[in-house]
Amino acid sequence: xxxxxxxxxxxxxxxxxxxxxxxxxxxxxxxxxxxxxxxxxxxxxxxxxxxxxxxxxxxxxxxxxxxxxxxxxxxxxxxxxxxxxxxxxxxxxxxxxxxxxxxxxxxxxxxxxxxxxxxxxxxxxxxxxxxxxxxxxxxxxxxxxxxxxxxxxxxxxxxxxxxxxxxxxxxxxxxxxxxxxxxxxxxxxxxxxxxxxxxxxxxxxxxxxxxxxxxxxxxxxxxxxxxxxxxxxxxxxxxxx
Numbered sequence: 141x142x143x144x145x146x147x148x149x150x151x152x153x154x155x156x157x158x159x160x161x162x163x164x165x166x167x168x169x170x171x172x173x174x175x176x177x178x179x180x181x182x183x184x185x186x187x188x189x190x191x192x193x194x195x196x197x198x199x200x201x202x203x204x205x206x207x208x209x210x211x212x213x214x215x216x217x218x219x220x221x222x223x224x225x226x227x228x229x230x231x232x233x234x235x236x237x238x239x240x241x242x243x244x245x246x247x248x249x250x251x252x253x254x255x256x257x258x259x260x261x262x263x264x265x266x267x268x269x270x271x272x273x274x275x276x277x278x279x280x281x282x283x284x285x286x287x288x289x290x291x292x293x294x295x296x297x298x299x300x301x302x303x304x305x306x307x308x309x310x311x312x313x314x315x316x317x318x319x320x321x322x323x324x325x326x327x328x329x330x331x332x333x334x335x336x337x338x339x340x341x342x343x344x345x346x347x348x349x350x351x352x353x354x355x356x357x358x359x360x361x362x363x364x365x366x367x368x369x370x371x372x373x374x375x376x377x378x379x380x381x
Contacts, residue, residue: 188239196240203240207233218295220371221288221355256373261286261305264378266357272301272374275325279305286357286376287314289322291336291350299336299350301372302326311356319354 158166170180191199210230217223259266259274262284266274272288274280283305291299304322308314326333340352359376 188236189242191240200237200240203233203237207237217292219290219292219353221290221353222292224371261376264359264376266303266305266376268303268374269301269372272303273326273329274303274305275322275329276305283307284376284378285309285359287311287318287322288355288357288374289326290353290355292353293348293350296348297336297350299333300330302329302333309356309359311354314354314356322354 166177166180169175169184170177173180173183175183207230210226210233213226214223214230217226255270256267257270257272259268259277259280261280262282264284266280266286268274268286268288285306285308287304287306287308289302289304291297294300302322302325304318304325306314306318308318323333323337327337336350336352339349355371357374357376358370359378361378
């Protein structure tokens with residue numbers, strides 16, 4: 141990165157690339173603090189990277205407390221899509237711990253899973269654990285994506301994973317109609333799911349119950365296949381066109 145010294149012998153000018161979101165955040169901070177970009181960046185670095193004394197001790201104590209709490213939750217969570225959310229949340233605390241400790245905080249890696257099966261799709265294939273249940277396999281040739289239903293505390297209640305083939309890439313695109321069709325398919329494949337569905341409609345449901353979650357699977361190009369960081373190694377692989 142090219143740097144040009146300014147009149148202040150202890151400071152330097154240099155160029156940087158920011159993502160669009162970070163640029164907006166920096167601009168908003170600069171405006172709210174009434175600072176130019178350079179001084180604002182200096183203030184951010186001094187506030188977090190240069191933190192010391194009791195302020196650092198207090199912050200580190202609270203960050204470590206949350207990190208350890210989430211670590212215990214990870215140990216007791218066998219449902220990997222929920223586990224992914226918890227792991228991502230814990231990683232945010234790890235990132236902050238690294239930032240205030242000069243990047244010395246190390247984050248442990250998660251374990252991987254095996255015993256996979258492949259199911260052909262419209263323009264690729266689905267790679268999932270062999271014991272997952274596909275509720276609409278007849279739709280495979282006309283679908284490009286897949287949704288996975290996982291219940292939190294599934295091991296306690298013996299709830300399997302279900303897969304619904306569809307043409308929505310992201311979970312945010314799923315409709316109520318699709319969700320109902322998915323649930324109906326789960327009941328056909330595993331009759332006890334009706335009880336799980338009814339329990340999730342209860343107003344008294346708590347965190348120890350089999351809470352239903354529906355997730356989309358990551359889509360990857362066949363030549364760049366990497367399942368190391370994916371829940372259960374499940375993914376969708378598209379053929380190179």
